[in-house]
Amino acid sequence: MSRPYLRHQSGRMFDNAFLEACSKVHPSLPFIFYIPITLALFGWGLYSGTTTVVRAAIFVPLGVLTWITMEYCIHRYFFHWEGNGPFTRRVHEIAHGYHHKYPDDATRLVMPLGASIPLAILISGLLWLLGSPVWALPYFCGIVWGYLAYDFIHWATHHLTPRTAWGKALRAHHMAHHFATPDRNFGISNRWVDILVGSGGKRPAKRSEEELSLERPQA
Template sequence: MSRSYLRHQSGRMFENNFLEACSRVHPSVPFLFYIPLTLGLYAWSLYGGKTTLGYSALFVPLGVLTWLGMEYSLHRYFFHWEGNGPFTRRVHEITHGYHHKYPDDADRLVMPLGASIPLAIVIGGLLWLVGQPVATIPYFLGIVWGYLVYDFLHWSTHHRTPRTAWGKALRAHHMAHHFATPDRNFGISNMWVDILVGSGGRRPKRTEQPEQPEGQRPEVTSGVTE
């Protein structure tokens, strides 16, 4: 499986100017929106006795782990699902196909609020129906905070030069997904989920091209080299 891509470029996702503007987001927007909101919710729940520090110590990490499972599943089974018709393929193009085609577009490296807010409302609504806010509030916060870490690390792997061995390994893991093995390496904020389920992969090592006989041109493939 290979995908064509255009480096250091961007393109339009929608013909409608309003939708096009909504599809672009500065990388700081999710953090400016969700951090004050979730910290305010946490302070309110602690002050009002809705939850406790003890429950938070248990359910925030469980929420983060839940997000890691959601991140992997959404990326592998939804973002990379193209379906069989023009509608499903258009959905794929909007949700993820554009990012693979223009991997360096800085305005589309984090999830826009128009996508993340409905998802947060659905998750929060389901947890509200469950009741037990002493557990569900810190669990919900863990999911949101896990998502923010994911957004930051995805932006970093594309936009920043890693300085640590872990950062370099994570970037290589994600770049292999983009430029060599788009059907592998679905973990974005981590590598261990791919290792756990056996969906990890590496970019093939570069090999020197054999000398071509005079008058022949080498075959050119698209989308498999950075």
């Protein structure tokens, strides 16, 4: 299974000029916005005694793992859900369909702040309601840092040439999702979740002319 795509091109997502501008984001913007905020929050938490180094060593990695789970579920069950009507198909087109159609559009490779900020507010609000900042603060920072790693890796798989075996394997994993098996390979920052749940796949190997000739009807 594959989806139609246009290489090295971009298209319009919205007729409205303001919405169209908001749908585009420079790849550096999430890092410029979130890194100072989370580092300041994390530093304040340690300095004020709101959290501790020991709790941070436990809950930051748990936050990263939580994001990895969210990343997989959002990609598989929301981004690739098209629904049955024009509204749900339009939501799919905005959320992810455009990216599959124009995979090389660098202005739409990371999540716009208009989408990530409400999600961050929702997560931080739920954690605040639990009333345990000693673990909730480093846990939230871990989720955000996991998200930033995901954004960077997604951008890098499309626009950088990997130099390590890990990078090459991860890029092949994601490119297979785009150009051969869009119903497989939902992990972006990693491959192990797809391996764990059995949703991994590879691009079909090119068959030789001899193999193809064996399938042709004989005269």
